[in-house]
Amino acid sequence: MTFKWLTASATIALAGSAGFADEVRVYNWSDYIDEELLSKFEAETGIDLVYDVFDSNEVLETKMLAGGSGYDVVVPSGTFLQRQITAGAFQKLDKSKLPNLANMWDVVEARTNQYDPGNEYSINYMWGTTGIGVNVGKVQEILGPDAPIDSLELVLDPANMEKLAACGVHFLDAPTEIFPLTLKYLGEDPDSHDPDVIAKTEPVLMAVRPYIQKFHSSEYINALANGDICVAIGWSGDILQARDRAAEADNGIEIAYHAPKEGALMWFDQMAIPEDAPNPEAAHVFLNFIMDAQNMAQASNYVYYANGNAASKEFLVEDVIGDPAIYPDEATLENLYTTTPYPARTQRSVTRLWTKVKSGV
Amino acid sequence: MKDFRRTLLILVPYLWLLALFLVPFLIVVKISLSDIALARPPYLPQFSWADGIWSFLSQLDLENFAFLASDDLYWKAYLSSLRIALVSTLLTLLIGYPIAYGMARAPEEWRATLMMLVILPFWTSFLIRVYAWMGILSQEGFLNQFLLWTGLISTPLTILNTNTAVYIGIVYTYLPFMILPIYAALDRLDGSLIEAAEDLGCSRLSAFWLVTIPLSRNGIIAGSFLVFIPALGEFVIPSLLGGSGTLMIGKVLWEEFFSNRDWPVASAVAVVLLLILIVPIVLFQRNQQKQGDP
Incomplete structure (x- = not known):
């Protein structure tokens, strides 16, 4: 926990400075990833990863609307994403750089479509x-x-x-x-x-x-x-x-x-690239890495959230895919609202x- | 030539003040006169040279200050902050004075070590120290475990997330700011004055009241301001240790800025807070100046 506060405060200090060419800065929710994936990303791509965390959509939105956050990838929830797209905070994804988009789950995409029409600005990370x-x-x-x-x-x-x-x-x-x-x-x-x-x-x-x-x-x-x-x-x-x-x-x-x-x-956390991201190239590499079926499954297995990645399902442990609190059955799904x-x-x-x-x- | 140099010398601190205080303050004042908008940055109007400065100024209004006045949340938060800051300053004084007194009375060879002990906590991040208090004060924390073990209490006390925890946090954090100026004042105190008072029939207690306290007055005042001013706008301590019942202006300011994303109102709150703080700061400055004049 202490560590988290440190990173949060370090974020404030770092936010203004410019990124390096081979560095990607990710701003995600706290307790939301298997940290092994972070070192795996660095080892696979050779891109340095700066990973900071927040715990409220409002704080993220303040940074997005202020501009110059210095982040390349951020993770707002659906309704906040929609507002911030309206305010011009994000850039459209270059889908040619995201071959792993093929792994995504159409059921979830159909739902996130209401916040981000055509899913042009974001990919689903997790939902719950x-x-x-x-x-x-x-x-x-x-x-x-x-x-x-x-x-x-x-x-x-x-x-x-x-x-x-x-x-x-x-x-x-x-x-x-x-x-x-x-x-x-x-x-x-x-x-x-x-x-x-x-x-x-x-x-x-x-x-x-x-x-x-x-x-x-x-x-x-x-x-x-x-x-x-x-x-x-x-x-x-x-x-x-x-x-x-x-x-x-x-x-x-x-x-x-x-x-x-x-x-x-029911909410959806969407990964998006800020309009003024210092390194959008590396941001796309990160998004593609996250959409890899095994990586996504590893993240879900660790944090107990369902994801929007259909291909990852075969790698999910029974504890996750078999738990109706995470992957709701039809009856529960009907009882969810957005x-x-x-x-x-x-x-x-x-x-x-x-x-x-x-x-x- | 000499005049030019002198002007330059005076100019430097004024430029410093201009760049680091006045310009940021004017920016905040400007935002406080704007309207909230879903844009980047989230307020309007934006200044543009094309429209000219007058059309820009004419779009500004005092609506946000009227909003502050119409809503009792802000006054209650200011008052509650004042109360918490005053009580904490008093508590810090009550705890800090005996410590400073003990330090000043300690044998010469110990003083450096004692001074070191007061300053030592600054070597650890303020945030980590406040965080450590969460571990001490929580329901299952060290303090409750200890009290349960001694049998003094049978059910754990709820301290974390209450105002009590905020007082503990503020007093703990700002104690060195109280001790150091009082110690400095007591250290300079001429011991023969107390001897003289006792020779002239004062008891030890009345010598303390009549001689020591008045002579350390400047230290007490400096220490109290050094605690009171930051405590009034404190944000980290109430947000980590305080609970839903803790109302402080620093927290309200943060909420307006981050949670409500209402920059214009947040700026108006900040402007009013600064105006309130100017009074004690001016008093503090005058006290410091008086101290400088023999």
Whole structure:
């Protein structure tokens, strides 16, 4: 974890300086790759790789809109990608340099098409759902064996949250995921852009707010695995990584992930090349490397997220491809929803509401 | 020729101030008068020579400052930051003064070592030290493990992600900034003055109150400003150690800039924060100058 903060701060220091000809700078989500792949890339291509991490789409977008980030490859989620394409932040991919595009999965491409028409600016890296991670033992000890660990009631019903507060609850610091999830709980359209409908989430979130220890989008992995907290709203693969870290530490903690039975948000993380990337040539080499079936499978096997690469499926371990929390079956797929970006007009009221939820003012 | 040299000598610090303070500040003021937009960079209008400077200036407005005033979030955040900074400064003084006093009273041959011990933590990155506190204060952290082991508590205390953790972090981080100026003041203090006070009938305690404290006043003031000013705008400590209930202007500023991507409002917050900070900074400068004059 410390290492991560260091790289994050180093990023700020490095961001301004120019890249070298044989260097590619990648800015990806934290805990999102098997680091062996990074050295493999350097060994195979002879290109130096600078790999930095972030944990929020908003932070990435700030860098993209500021320009001059110094990165060659970045990984926004679908809705953010769409906004940033509109703002002119990315360059079109040169598909002639990406022979491994043939490996991609048409089912996922059809879905990412809504954010990036024709998939002209981006390739899918991974996708997943937003759901609930629980420390099964502790939650059942507090709420009894019938605790609704697969339902949004667990985290949005103040009666449950009041009891869970003592052992610690984290929420993602991501308004574009928490508001849709709360709307789903209320039976509204999760993708609503109507400020009046979105405002309905306020009383629900304000009622559970006092019991939320922290809004953060990456700390919960270690916090769940160490037993520092017992519930988190988080991303599927991250919680599955927490499950594995706890199992490796052999500390008696059992972590489980559930996509809420009310329906779960499905998101897509897309790799794209910034308009002002110092080395777009090397960026294409990196994208092609990532789309290699075995490399992609290695990444998925490590981080427990599904990918958009059809050819990689035969290399996936049973633990990944056979887990419906990662590769959902038909029934689960139907219960997943996607969202679209908020218009600028709605954006300020959404962010203001989010600040209110987080700070109580 | 001599005049020219003198002008040049005065010019250098002013150019320094112009390049490193005034120009960046004016850029921030300019953004605070712009409108948010989905563009690169994310605000409008952009200045262009073609349109001329007047048409550019006429597009600027004070809307963002009106927005700040209309929303109580910002005032509450400023006030909450002021409170946290004041309380932390007081706590730092209460802890730092005895340490500085002990150092100044220590035998001559120890002082260099003690000074070294105060400065030593700076050899490790500030970020790593704050991160280490997360490991100490967390639910399953060292502190709770230790207290559970001693039997003082039966259930772990929730300290991390609360304001208590923020106070601990600020006091820990800024303690050397309090100790060093007080130590410098106490070190210069003439010991015979205290002897004289005691000879004239003061008890040790009243000699401390009536002689030592007033003579170290400048050190106390300098130390307090050195802690108060950075603590007011602190961002790293509340974001790592604080929780959902911690409201500080540094965090609000970060949220506006990174999470809300609302540069104009973020800039307006920064301008107001600077205006608030100017008061203690000016007081600090005047105190330093007074100290310089005999």
